[in-house]
Amino acid sequence: MELGRLSEARGVPGREGAIRTLLAEALAPYAEEIRTDPMGNLYVGKGLGRPGPTLALFAHMDEVGFLVTGHDEDGRLCFRPTGGVDPRVVAGKPVWVGDDGPIPGVVALPPAHLTRGEERPVLRYEELRIDIGAESAAEAAAMAPLGSMVTFATPFAETETHVIGKAFDDRAGCHLAALAFTEPVAGPLWAVFTVQEETGLRGARVAARRLRPDAALVLEGTPAGDAADAVAGRELTRVGKGAALTVVDRTTLPHARLKAALVEAAERAAVPWQWRRGLGGGTDAGALWPEGIPAATVSLPCRYIHAPAAVAAKSDLEAIRRLVAAFLAMFPEVMRRVG
Amino acid sequence: MRAHELLHELTSVKAASGREEALRATLRRHADRLGVAMTVDRAGNVVLAPRRRGSGPRVAFVAHLDQVALWVKEVTDAGLVRFVAPAIDPRLLPGLVVEAGGHIGVVGFRPPHLTPEAERSKPAAVESLTVDFGLPPERVRTLVRPGDPLAFHVAPARLGAHRFLASGLDNRASVAAALLALELLGDEPTPAEVAVALTVEEEAGRHGAAYLARDLRPEVAVALDVTFGRAGPAAPGETVPLGTGPAIGLGANIPSGVAKLLREVAETTGVPYQWEVMPGDSGTDAWVVQHGGEGTATGTLSIPLRYMHSAGEVVDLRDVEATARLVAALMRLDEDRWREVL
Numbered sequence: 087m088e089l090g091r092l093s094e095a096r097g098v099p100g101r102e103g104a105i106r107t108l109l110a111e112a113l114a115p116y117a118e119e120i121r122t123d124p125m126g127n128l129y130v131g132k133g134l135g136r137p138g139p140t141l142a143l144f145a146h147m148d149e150v151g152f153l154v155t156g157h158d159e160d161g162r163l164c165f166r167p168t169g170g171v172d173p174r175v176v177a178g179k180p181v182w183v184g185d186d187g188p189i190p191g192v193v194a195l196p197p198a199h200l201t202r203g204e205e206r207p208v209l210r211y212e213e214l215r216i217d218i219g220a221e222s223a224a225e226a227a228a229m230a231p232l233g234s235m236v237t238f239a240t241p242f243a244e245t246e247t248h249v250i251g252k253a254f255d256d257r258a259g260c261h262l263a264a265l266a267f268t269e270p271v272a273g274p275l276w277a278v279f280t281v282q283e284e285t286g287l288r289g290a291r292v293a294a295r296r297l298r299p300d301a302a303l304v305l306e307g308t309p310a311g312d313a314a315d316a317v318a319g320r321e322l323t324r325v326g327k328g329a330a331l332t333v334v335d336r337t338t339l340p341h342a343r344l345k346a347a348l349v350e351a352a353e354r355a356a357v358p359w360q361w362r363r364g365l366g367g368g369t370d371a372g373a374l375w376p377e378g379i380p381a382a383t384v385s386l387p388c389r390y391i392h393a394p395a396a397v398a399a400k401s402d403l404e405a406i407r408r409l410v411a412a413f414l415a416m417f418p419e420v421m422r423r424v425g
Numbered sequence: 426m427r428a429h430e431l432l433h434e435l436t437s438v439k440a441a442s443g444r445e446e447a448l449r450a451t452l453r454r455h456a457d458r459l460g461v462a463m464t465v466d467r468a469g470n471v472v473l474a475p476r477r478r479g480s481g482p483r484v485a486f487v488a489h490l491d492q493v494a495l496w497v498k499e500v501t502d503a504g505l506v507r508f509v510a511p512a513i514d515p516r517l518l519p520g521l522v523v524e525a526g527g528h529i530g531v532v533g534f535r536p537p538h539l540t541p542e543a544e545r546s547k548p549a550a551v552e553s554l555t556v557d558f559g560l561p562p563e564r565v566r567t568l569v570r571p572g573d574p575l576a577f578h579v580a581p582a583r584l585g586a587h588r589f590l591a592s593g594l595d596n597r598a599s600v601a602a603a604l605l606a607l608e609l610l611g612d613e614p615t616p617a618e619v620a621v622a623l624t625v626e627e628e629a630g631r632h633g634a635a636y637l638a639r640d641l642r643p644e645v646a647v648a649l650d651v652t653f654g655r656a657g658p659a660a661p662g663e664t665v666p667l668g669t670g671p672a673i674g675l676g677a678n679i680p681s682g683v684a685k686l687l688r689e690v691a692e693t694t695g696v697p698y699q700w701e702v703m704p705g706d707s708g709t710d711a712w713v714v715q716h717g718g719e720g721t722a723t724g725t726l727s728i729p730l731r732y733m734h735s736a737g738e739v740v741d742l743r744d745v746e747a748t749a750r751l752v753a754a755l756m757r758l759d760e761d762r763w764r765e766v767l
Contacts, residue, residue: 158657160655160656160657161585162656162657172537172545174516174519174534174537174545174548174549175519175520175534176520177516177517178514178516178517178518178521178732178735178736178737179520179521179736179737180579180580180582180590180736180737189584190580190582190583190584190590191584191590192579192584192590192732192735192736192737192739193737194656194657194731194732195514195516195517195732195735206514206515206516206548207546207547207548208516208545208546208547208548209516215656215657217584217588217590217656217731217732217737217739218584218585219583219584219585219586219587219588219590219739220585221585221587221668225585229585239580240522241580243529244559245528245558245559245560245564246560246564247559247560247561248559248560249559250522250529250530250531250559309536309538309539310536311535311536311538311539312503313503313505313533313555313557314505314533314534314535314553314554314555314557315534315535315549315553315554315555316535317535317539320539321539322536322538322539364538364539366538366539367538389531389533389557390520390531390533390534390536390557391536392536392537393519393520393534394520394521394522394531395520395522395531396531397531397533397557397559399559
């Protein structure tokens with residue numbers, strides 16, 4: 087499943103249907119079993135009758151975005167974030183509004199001429215509006231009812247070396263998990279595409295209990311602070327320096343032996359890798375270990391994550407693809423070590 | 426042409442101040458389509474002249490071609506692009522998608538996770554932002570050089586029934602209105618010596634209009650530009666509503682005879698209009714055209730526009746069409762009516 091199609095597809099927490107459909111259709115030719123659950127998680131399995139431990143690859147389908155919360159007298163939309171979006175990246179950006187057949191809009195703020203420099207505080211969500219061209223509250227409500235989903239309107243692009251687009255957190259993980267799933271495997275493998283990671287790892291909690299795999303590998307997009315205004319030693323990850331392996335984050339300590347196996351896999355595959363150095367952020371791995379499922383995370387470093395457009399390196403995507411393939415080949419042996 | 430189709434075409438062409446050449450090429454095609462003579466003066470201003478009869482006063486409808494942009498300061502060793510952003514609210518910039526030389530880039534910022542809490546309550550300073558093209562440093566250096574513009578990258582789109590979203594609607598909305606007026610005029614010769622004068626470098630200091638005042642030497646000039654469209658609460662007089670016609674300017678830049686003439690023609694033509702009071706500098710080309718030559722009777726017609734100088738400006742298509750109808754009626758105006766304001 088190409089990253090471009092997944093990036094441009096739209097799905098905020100709880101509205102992941104379009105991504106679920108894309109992934110289910112793309113993986114159907116490779117799958118022995120496809121399931122969903124009441125929350126909307128997608129489970130795609132193969133090699134299920136074979137002996138050996140079961141591995142699950144986890145990636146979340148939801149992206150940060152907004153919901154329409156009101157309509158003002160000028161026909162503009164009030165809105166609030168779903169998942170964490172710094173209000174400083176929202177003003178003036180084009181957006182898509184609506185769950186199906188979205189309509190274009192733009193996040194509005196007063197023109198520069200009418201506000202002087204010293205009067206420019208950070209705008210709060212209460213002050214921001216989305217202009218969809220409606221001329222009254224009633225017309226706005228007809229065009230974009232309360233609760234309508236809003237996402238950034240960013241077309242996917244690629245250069246010789248990098249990819250640029252929205253929602254790489256975590257469509258990059260979806261892309262990589264789908265890619266791994268299409269490769270031949272020795273033992274049982276599930277690709278689990280979760281919902282509502284951005285609202286607290288909520289889909290993964292349910293998926294962990296329903297599936298109970300022997301171990302899980304979480305594939306994520308993670309912040310890279312190596313570009314604009316970078317502070318030496320606080321980059322977290324660096325774009326173009328390879329697959330990022332988590333030391334620790336806000337939700338989990340990676341399972342020590344799985345983590346060691348990932349380093350070994352990176353070295354066997356001869357791909358660049360780096361430690362994700364820092365405490366911030368969290369992944370679905372945080373929902374797995376409390377259920378007794380050993381888990382570790384491999385991340386794609388992304389600049390400007392949780393914003394209209396992220397930048398990531400194609401070489402890092404390739405490094406993760408090869409690292410995951412090497413890890414899959416090692417997995418039964420790794421599990422004997424895990425014991 | 427339909428207003429939204431013309432706006433789509435005109436806003437798809439980027440024209441930062443002093444870099445209007447691609448837009449001039451687009452205008453050449455429209456001049457041919459409309460059968461009007463097109464000349465380009467030494468400053469780069471485009472003058473479109475419909476056929477005329479008689480020898481009435483020289484009347485120019487002046488609209489600027491250029492748009493605001495980010496300007497490259499330097500390319501860092503890491504291949505990131507530092508820039509300046511004159512006349513742009515820096516709060517709009519983090520995360521914005523821009524373009525240069527067929528490549529898109531992202532205005533990058535330090536992630537909030539890695540920014541101390543105290544700094545997160547302040548807008549990011551322009552100096553802390555860099556454009557990331559996702560290209561190796563050596564490729565970035567061939568793509569942009571210091572002094573090059575970076576344009577906002579936003580897909581033009583219709584909003585709702587009557588509105589239009591694009592970057593550069595300041596002042597492509599007026600350029601569109603002027604072209605639509607020429608289309609409405611058709612083959613009819615004008616009583617006065619009418620020209621549509623499309624100027625360069627308004628956003629950089631109105632340099633094109635200053636040259637025009639001395640070179641074309643209009644006796645009457647009506648600047649076609651945009652003004653602050655109402656969007657949310659504002660004191661009366663700060664903004665004008667969208668969808669109720671162009672705003673006729675009042676103030677030092679507009680001799681009262683010109684304002685009266687514009688109003689009368691709007692009323693006899695049945696074009697909706699509103700007033701806009703500008704006690705001093707109108708902020709349009711009319712200001713420099715008025716005093717830049719031998720003295721010009723100037724007026725302003727402004728299309729209400731929301732979110733000026735942002736990547737996503739919004740106008741009402743009915744205002745663009747109303748402006749076109751009013752300008753077409755002015756093009757047909759008898760020469761004696763123009764002489765009244767001289």
